[in-house]
Amino acid sequence: MRAVTCHQSQLSVVDLETPVPATGQVLLEVQRCGICGSDLHARVHGDELGAVMVETGYDDFMRSDQHVILGHELYGVVADHGPGTTKKLATGTPVVSLPLLRNGTAVDALGLSAKAPGAYAEYLVTQENLTLKVPNGLAADVAVLTEPMAVGWHAVARGEVRKKDVAVVVGCGPVGLAVITILKSRGVRTIIASDPSPGRRALATRLGATSVVDPTEGSPFATAKDHKHFTTVPDTLGAAMDAIDQMSRLPVGWWHAWRAADKVGATNPKAPVIFECVGNPGMIDSIMAGAPLFSRIVVVGVCMGGDQIRPSMAINKEIDLRFVIGYTPLEFRDTLHALADGTIDPSAMLTGRVGLDGVATAFDALGDPETHAKIVIDPRLDGSQVHAR
Known part of the structure; x- marks a missing residue:
């Protein structure tokens, strides 16, 4: 042969x-x-x-x-x-x-x-x-x-993205495009794609991105405040103090009101789920620096060499950093059938x-x-x- x-x-x-x-x-x-x-x-x-x-x-x-x-x-x-x-x-x-x-x-x-x-x-x-x-x-x-789409399927699953979340896909090569396709099939309403290539941005739009950004001209996080995402540490500290001011007017201790709000998820800050699909050195740190506070970053791109990040940046922003590889056998099988059913294209x-x-x-x-x-x-x-x- x-x-x-x-x-x-x-x-x-x-x-x-x-x-x-x-x-x-x-x-x-x-x-x-x-x-x-x-x-x-x-x-x-x-x-x-x-x-x-x-x-x-x-x-x-x-x-x-x-x-x-x-x-x-x-x-x-x-x-x-x-x-x-x-x-x-x-x-x-x-x-x-x-x-x-x-x-x-x-x-x-x-x-x-x-x-x-x-x-x-x-x-x-x-x-x-x-x-x-x-x-x-x-x-x-x-x-x-099937195989590359299963990678996107697994990444989206690890990202725990909900329909109302803002998803940001950095890098629109095949892996990023697979992630966008799966996000679209899951009904995610806001999918922001970032890539310096006009051709890749056009493909991202065809596959489901709701907006595209050229990172040489702007940031995929430029609309963060429009989505009520915290962009600075003083913003989140001020919001906490404002909440205590309001709760202190209640006839019970503010901590009782806070605890009740916790139980229904009202105190969970809004934040995007970001998919790093580039894999170049410095990309993870760059995303952490630009991302809103409390962002969940799912690293899908494979950086083949060494890299450096600033843990203090992730700590002060309370960034959730997740790394993924491959997929489970069930995800692979389900991806195949989603392709055959036309659920994803x-x-x-x-x-x-x-x-x-x-x-x-x-x-x-x-x-x-x-x-x-x-x-x-x-x-x-x-x-x-x-x-x-």
């Missing part, structure tokens, strides 16, 4: 033996594979992230001196079954799969480990019980977005297709946010040209 390998940051098309599914695995013929931002980063920063993963207990993340087949956003059809499989997924069934692979007692990250070759190839193996039939005749170009973010010979070209093209947002690989396409969707 033909595949694209990453070695010393170089992408090369090679001929390899078609993999053979082991116990509990199925062989898939790849028909689509999304190029993820994680792939772009891992190509040049794999050693850095691999060192971090060792500290978390996973030793087999990809390294620059290995030959690794990337690709964890996949769609294909079942081509063969390994021993010990149930064969509930008949040959020819269109499927997507959670990107994890068992190797003995170990579990490896499919497409991000030399031990679990990914879908930048004509064929790959997946775990049968992690492989899901694509329902309702869902188109390949949409089904392949991220198709606007797909801007191009490319064959295996054009993967390196696609990586370069994704460096220009005005040209492409999401490119998917179709191993059956010839040539190195990126075909516009």
Whole structure:
């Protein structure tokens, strides 16, 4: 089979033996594979992230001196079954799969480990019980977005966003666009998107943002006071003193009134839920500095190197900082069915297709946010040209 390998940051098309599914695995013929931002980063920063993963207990993340087949956003059809499989997924069934692979007692990250070759190839193996039939005749170009959309699904869930909350999405690459799409599907009424790219801001609007901001010209938090968000420490201290002044006029101690207000949530300050979807050094600290007090910041973007924040800024603003990765198996399954039901429609973010010979070209093209947002690989396409969707 033909595949694209990453070695010393170089992408090369090679001929390899078609993999053979082991116990509990199925062989898939790849028909689509999304190029993820994680792939772009891992190509040049794999050693850095691999060192971090060792500290978390996973030793087999990809390294620059290995030959690794990337690709964890996949769609294909079942081509063969390994021993010990149930064969509930008949040959020819269109499927997507959670990107994890068992190797003995170990579990490896499919497409991000030399031990679990990914879908930048004509064929790959997946775990049968992690492989899901694509329902309702869902188109390949949409089904392949299950994995990145599940990332957005999980981020929104971790953000605990309510319909009446203000959601701010900083960075409108594929991850930010996925978050916007999920927020819109959940009925969130105010979605502010920030990105310096006019093209990305236009996509954000198409996918559900209610307003967009160019951060080189303004702040996504400029309307904070309009939403009754506290923007300075003196504001919140003054509000507390004003509340005590009013409660002190009651025939009971102000603390009794405050406690009663606490029980019904009346003392909870209004604040936005902010999704950091950039991943550049300094971005988290910049958001903390600009955000209203009591903001909840959900970090979705992956900063591959070191970074610095000022804890005193977060402390004085009482910022809630959350980090997310991936999704749960149930979130992945539910995302697939939401796509198939039309509950979410991220198709606007797909801007191009490319064959295996054009993967390196696609990586370069994704460096220009005005040209492409999401490119998917179709191993059956010839040539190195990126075909516009």
